[in-house]
Every structure is written in C-alpha cells, then in structure tokens.
Amino acid sequence: MPTLLVLDAEPPPRLGKLTGRARIEHADASTLAERLPSADVLLVWDFTSHAVRAAWPGEGPRPRWVHTASAGVDHLMCPELAASDTVVTNARGIFDQPIAEYVAALVLTMAKDLPRTWELQRERTWRHRESQRVAGTRACVVGSGPIGRAIVASLKALGITTALVGRTPRTGIHGPEDLDRLMARADWVISAAPLTEQTYGMFDARRFGVMQPSARFVNVGRGQLVVEDALVDALDKRWIAGAALDVFEREPLTPDSPLWQVPNLIVSPHMSGDVVGWRDELGSQFVELYERWEAGRSLPNVVDKQRGYVPGH
Amino acid sequence: MPTLLVLDAEPPPRLGKLTGRARIEHADASTLAERLPSADVLLVWDFTSHAVRAAWPGEGPRPRWVHTASAGVDHLMCPELAASDTVVTNARGIFDQPIAEYVAALVLTMAKDLPRTWELQRERTWRHRESQRVAGTRACVVGSGPIGRAIVASLKALGITTALVGRTPRTGIHGPEDLDRLMARADWVISAAPLTEQTYGMFDARRFGVMQPSARFVNVGRGQLVVEDALVDALDKRWIAGAALDVFEREPLTPDSPLWQVPNLIVSPHMSGDVVGWRDELGSQFVELYERWEAGRSLPNVVDKQRGYVPGH
Numbered sequence: 001m002p003t004l005l006v007l008d009a010e011p012p013p014r015l016g017k018l019t020g021r022a023r024i025e026h027a028d029a030s031t032l033a034e035r036l037p038s039a040d041v042l043l044v045w046d047f048t049s050h051a052v053r054a055a056w057p058g059e060g061p062r063p064r065w066v067h068t069a070s071a072g073v074d075h076l077m078c079p080e081l082a083a084s085d086t087v088v089t090n091a092r093g094i095f096d097q098p099i100a101e102y103v104a105a106l107v108l109t110m111a112k113d114l115p116r117t118w119e120l121q122r123e124r125t126w127r128h129r130e131s132q133r134v135a136g137t138r139a140c141v142v143g144s145g146p147i148g149r150a151i152v153a154s155l156k157a158l159g160i161t162t163a164l165v166g167r168t169p170r171t172g173i174h175g176p177e178d179l180d181r182l183m184a185r186a187d188w189v190i191s192a193a194p195l196t197e198q199t200y201g202m203f204d205a206r207r208f209g210v211m212q213p214s215a216r217f218v219n220v221g222r223g224q225l226v227v228e229d230a231l232v233d234a235l236d237k238r239w240i241a242g243a244a245l246d247v248f249e250r251e252p253l254t255p256d257s258p259l260w261q262v263p264n265l266i267v268s269p270h271m272s273g274d275v276v277g278w279r280d281e282l283g284s285q286f287v288e289l290y291e292r293w294e295a296g297r298s299l300p301n302v303v304d305k306q307r308g309y310v311p312g313h
Numbered sequence: 314m315p316t317l318l319v320l321d322a323e324p325p326p327r328l329g330k331l332t333g334r335a336r337i338e339h340a341d342a343s344t345l346a347e348r349l350p351s352a353d354v355l356l357v358w359d360f361t362s363h364a365v366r367a368a369w370p371g372e373g374p375r376p377r378w379v380h381t382a383s384a385g386v387d388h389l390m391c392p393e394l395a396a397s398d399t400v401v402t403n404a405r406g407i408f409d410q411p412i413a414e415y416v417a418a419l420v421l422t423m424a425k426d427l428p429r430t431w432e433l434q435r436e437r438t439w440r441h442r443e444s445q446r447v448a449g450t451r452a453c454v455v456g457s458g459p460i461g462r463a464i465v466a467s468l469k470a471l472g473i474t475t476a477l478v479g480r481t482p483r484t485g486i487h488g489p490e491d492l493d494r495l496m497a498r499a500d501w502v503i504s505a506a507p508l509t510e511q512t513y514g515m516f517d518a519r520r521f522g523v524m525q526p527s528a529r530f531v532n533v534g535r536g537q538l539v540v541e542d543a544l545v546d547a548l549d550k551r552w553i554a555g556a557a558l559d560v561f562e563r564e565p566l567t568p569d570s571p572l573w574q575v576p577n578l579i580v581s582p583h584m585s586g587d588v589v590g591w592r593d594e595l596g597s598q599f600v601e602l603y604e605r606w607e608a609g610r611s612l613p614n615v616v617d618k619q620r621g622y623v624p625g626h
C-alpha cells in the first residue's frame with residue numbers, strides 16, 4: 001500500500017475515501033524531513049508552509065508525486081525538486097471562478113466608492129457622491145492561466161474592455177513586451193500571475209508610474225509580485241487612485257503593518273478564492289487525482305517545474 | 314416663445330442650447346405655485362422636491378408638458394395632474410446601466426463579506442473567512458421596467474439565476490401573484506419598482522418573513538416600498554442575513570436615524586444611478602425631448618399617469 005504523507009495544519013476532508021488504499025501519515029514542518037524519504041506521495045495541504053523547500057531530500061529516496069492544494073507552487077519549488085523526476089500537480093480549476101468573482105467585487109466596490117460609503121455610514125453622515133460607470137472602462141489582466149482567463153470573462157461580462165498578458169504571446173494573449181503600454185491606458189490593472197523568477201517584483205515604482213492617476217491596481221496573485229513600498233508610495237503620491245491587495249509579501253499581516261492604514265488601499269486576508277465548500281472541493285480533487293495515479297493513468301494539472309506553473313493551452 | 318419653468322436647486326447643464334427658443338424661468342418651492350400657470354413646460358430638475366404636488370393649479374392654466382429628471386414620478390404625481398391633459402415624461406434610460414452596476418456591486422460586496430473586511434482592516438486584524446460563490450445563486454428582481462431589466466442582465470452576467478416580477482405577467486415577467494414564492498427561494502431580493510399605490514409598503518414583515526435566513530435584500534427603488542421598521546426587525550431577528558438600502562422613507566437620513574447602525578445593513582445616500590456625467594446626460598436628454606416637443610413631434614418616455622410609470626413593452 002502506498003504511503004501518502006500529508007503536510008497539514010488540520011486534516012483534509014475526503015481522505016476517508018482512500019481507506020485501505022493508502023497508508024496516510026501526517027507531518028508538520030518539524031517532522032517533514034524525517035518522513036519524506038519513505039513517502040510515495042506528498043499532499044501539501046498547508047499551502048502557507050514553506051517546509052517542503054527546506055525538507056526536500058535531494059538525491060535520496062523521495063515521493064514520486066507531490067500535489068499542492070493551491071494554484072501557486074512557489075511555496076514548495078526548490079532547485080532539487082525541479083531537477084528531480086518527481087511529478088508536481090496543483091489545484092488548477094478550483095479557484096478560477098471564485099477569484100474572478102472576487103476581482104469583480106473589488107472593481108465594482110472601488111468604482112461605486114463603497115469604502116467611502118462605509119466610512120460615512122459609521123459617521124452617520126449622508127453625503128451624495130457621483131460614482132463611476134464600469135462599462136466601457138479598460139482592464140489589463142496579468143496572468144494568462146485559468147484564473148486570469150476567468151477574471152477576463154467576468155470583467156467582460158460587466159462591459160469592461162480587457163487585455164490579457166502572459167509570458168508567451170499567442171492568440172488573444174499579449175506578451176510581457178506589451179505590458180507597459182497596456183498598463184498606461186488601463187483603468188484597472190489586475191495581477192493574477194504565478195510567482196516565478198520572472199514575475200518577482202514585477203509591479204514596481206516604474207510600472208505604477210506609467211499608470212493613469214485615475215487607475216486602480218488589484219493583486220490576487222502572490223504578494224511578492226508587488227513591491228509593496230512602491231505601491232504605498234504610488235498611493236501616497238496619488239500616482240494611482242486606489243488599490244486592493246488580497247496577498248502580501250509576508251502573510252499574515254501583523255497588526256503593526258503600515259499597510260492596514262494606507263489611504264485608498266483595501267486589505268483582505270488572502271481569501272479571494274475561498275468560497276464556502278472550497279476545502280471539500282480541494283479534498284475531492286486530490287482523491288480524484290490519487291485514483292488516477294493509483295490506476296497508473298496520467299495526471300492532469302502537471303506543473304512545469306522550470307516555469308513554475310501548469311503550461312496553458 | 315414658450316416659457317420653460319425649471320424647478321431646481323442648481324441650474325441644469327445643457328439648457329444653453331435652448332437660447333432664443335425658450336424663455337427660461339426658475340422656481341423653487343416658494344415661487345412655483347405663482348409661476349406655474351404661465352409656464353408652457355415644467356422641468357422638474359430637483360427630483361427631491363415635492364413642490365409640484367402642492368403647487369399644481371388644478372383646472373386653471375397650466376403647463377402642457379412636465380418632464381422630471383428622474384426615473385420615478387412619485388414626487389410629482391397628484392390626482393389633479395393625473396386627471397389633466399398635461400403630458401408627463403421621465404428620464405427613462407439614463408439610470409438603467411448605472412443602477413444595474415450598483416446592484417451588482419452590492420450583491421458581490423455582500424457575497425464576498427467586504428463590509429466585514431473593512432471593519433477588520435480598521436482593527437488591523439487578519440482574519441480569513443470563507444465567502445460565497447454568487448454564480449448559481451438565485452435573485453428575484455421586483456420592477457420590470459428598464460432598470461429592473463438591466464439589473465436582471467447584470468446579475469445574469471454573473472451567473473445568477475434571475476426571476477423578474479412586474480405588475481402584469483407576460484413573457485419572461487412574473488405577476489405579483491408569484492412574488493411570495495419567488496422571494497421564498499431567492500438568495501437576493503432586489504427592489505426596483507416604481508412607487509405607486511400598489512407598491513407602497515410592499516416589502517413588509519410578512520414578506521421578509523418568507524425569505525431564507527441566508528438571503529439578502531437590496532432596495533434601489535424608492536424608500537416607501539419598504540416598511541423600514543419591519544426590515545430592521547427582520548435583520549435583528551436574523552430572519553434574513555443582510556440588506557442594502559440606497560433609498561429611504563425620509564431622505565436625507567438624519568444623523569439620529571437608527572438605520573445607520575443596524576447590523577448587516579449597508580446604507581448609501583441615494584446615489585445608485587449617479588455616475589460621473591449623469592447631470593449632463595439628464596440635461597441633454599431634456600434638450601432632445603424639448604426639440605421634439607418644439608417641432609410638434611410625439612414625445613418618448615410618456616408616463617401613464619394612472620399607473621405612475623412608463624408602461625413597458
């Protein structure tokens with residue numbers, strides 16, 4: 001019976017279905033290195049943990065398959081894992097529509113000035129303002145995977161003209177060489193790229209500098225895509241009109257983080273894709289993949305370990 | 314030259330185009346009764362004023378045409394105006410898409426728990442929560458005019474299953490007899506009906522009582538459609554999960570109104586349709602109608618004065 005090692009903080013749902021078909025063991029950061037060599041499969045359930053990078057056994061015995069219950073794989077990739085013949089899969093598909101809805105919520109919230117409405121409600125103050133029409137505005141969505149494409153679909157449904165930017169230009173997708181030009185004319189810049197060497201810190205002072213003063217920035221990808229100090233500076237100096245961050249360089253944000261109180265910045269706790277039932281869906285997806293693996297069939301959602309994401313169609 | 318009397322608090326834009334073609338006079342609540350008999354056309358620019366009701370001259374000389382820069386006509390209709398041969402037109406079309414976007418913003422905001430995100434941001438607290446997927450939920454939209462239909466279109470674009478309720482059942486539109494049944498299974502009940510004798514207070518304790526505990530209510534129609542005390546009670550008792558009001562029985566809300574602090578209630582200051590440029594659009598629309606009237610052509614947007622709205626297609 002294969003050994004399935006689960007890196008978790010709380011037990012994943014749906015694994016009961018594998019009773020008698022996998023020897024399920026659990027590990028945390030302190031026990032992972034010791035248990036990894038004897039595992040056939042590693043399920044990275046705790047996607048906030050960077051323990052895999054530290055514990056990966058290099059040349060020695062190791063899992064043949066690693067699955068992460070997340071879209072991004074930046075928290076587990078290391079050169080040794082990338083160089084090995086271990087297959088890595090991700091939770092592709094689970095978060096697409098929820099994140100797309102979340103981005104639509106943020107865009108509409110900012111257009112309709114709801115944060116200010118809240119403040120005024122707290123202050124018991126009736127103050128009529130004009131708000132923005134979103135139909136006819138322009139968005140630049142960075143990240144051409146299923147999440148980025150779902151975001152494009154939901155923004156288009158609101159009448160927003162969208163441009164999608166990916167690593168490799170192809171039909172309907174711009175290459176990185178178009179990014180500055182597209183950002184310069186966008187009303188909304190949406191960051192939904194995977195975190196890789198190429199994308200680390202891509203939203204920096206220069207890029208915020210090309211945006212329109214009326215434009216707004218949203219990050220639902222990974223915190224490290226954004227140079228946070230540069231964003232705060234861009235907001236302070238009114239280079240851009242607003243921003244919303246769901247992900248951060250260091251999570252969770254601590255109470256003393258200056259980000260909580262930056263004017264025109266919405267801060268949310270890495271929750272954009274997490275709709276009711278998400279853990280259950282992630283568990284079911286893993287069980288489905290396990291059954292394919294057990295049967296010797298090919299796995300979907302296989303990550304290109306050099307690029308750091310599942311290559312697109 | 315016809316006399317155009319404008320009931321306003323601030324001068325409407327675009328009337329300069331009528332120079333030499335209309336004698337433009339202005340009135341406020343105190344001078345309206347005196348000036349109405351000599352006016353050929355009345356433009357009700359201040360749609361918050363109820364002065365027309367009080368000042369309407371009855372049998373005597375009166376404007377042949379009254380235009381209101383609003384979708385609703387409840388603020389100006391009175392039995393004498395309804396009985397007269399004076400034509401009443403409204404601002405049909407201007408607010409449809411902006412209000413539909415505003416409703417989508419409120420629905421997504423509530424589904425994604427953004428009000429709580431704000432509170433937690435103020436408190437510098439990182440607290441992950443699960444939010445709701447809106448695709449696949451059900452909405453019941455009350456009011457089958459262009460605003461209600463635009464709301465249906467924008468909710469459908471988000472993957473929400475919608476039912477539309479109007480005064481008269483017809484293809485794609487339910488009659489009032491279906492309302493309770495539709496409200497009972499809706500996740501979102503959206504009020505966008507005109508205020509008439511039939512709709513006054515239609516959202517009362519009994520109707521909030523049939524809603525699901527997880528459902529939410531949004532009013533972008535007129536405040537008097539809702540029995541506010543009954544809504545507050547329904548929220549207090551958790552009969553429903555949340556509500557958003559953009560319109561109120563008495564506007565503006567005063568600082569001592571209890572509505573500002575009802576848990577799970579979003580209060581906004583009658584701004585749902587007012588996107589940047591709205592006054593300009595209202596002015597242009599009136600000038601266009603004036604040119605048709607001046608040329609003796611038939612007017613669009615003619616209100617059925619008995620029903621209190623522009624009859625639909």
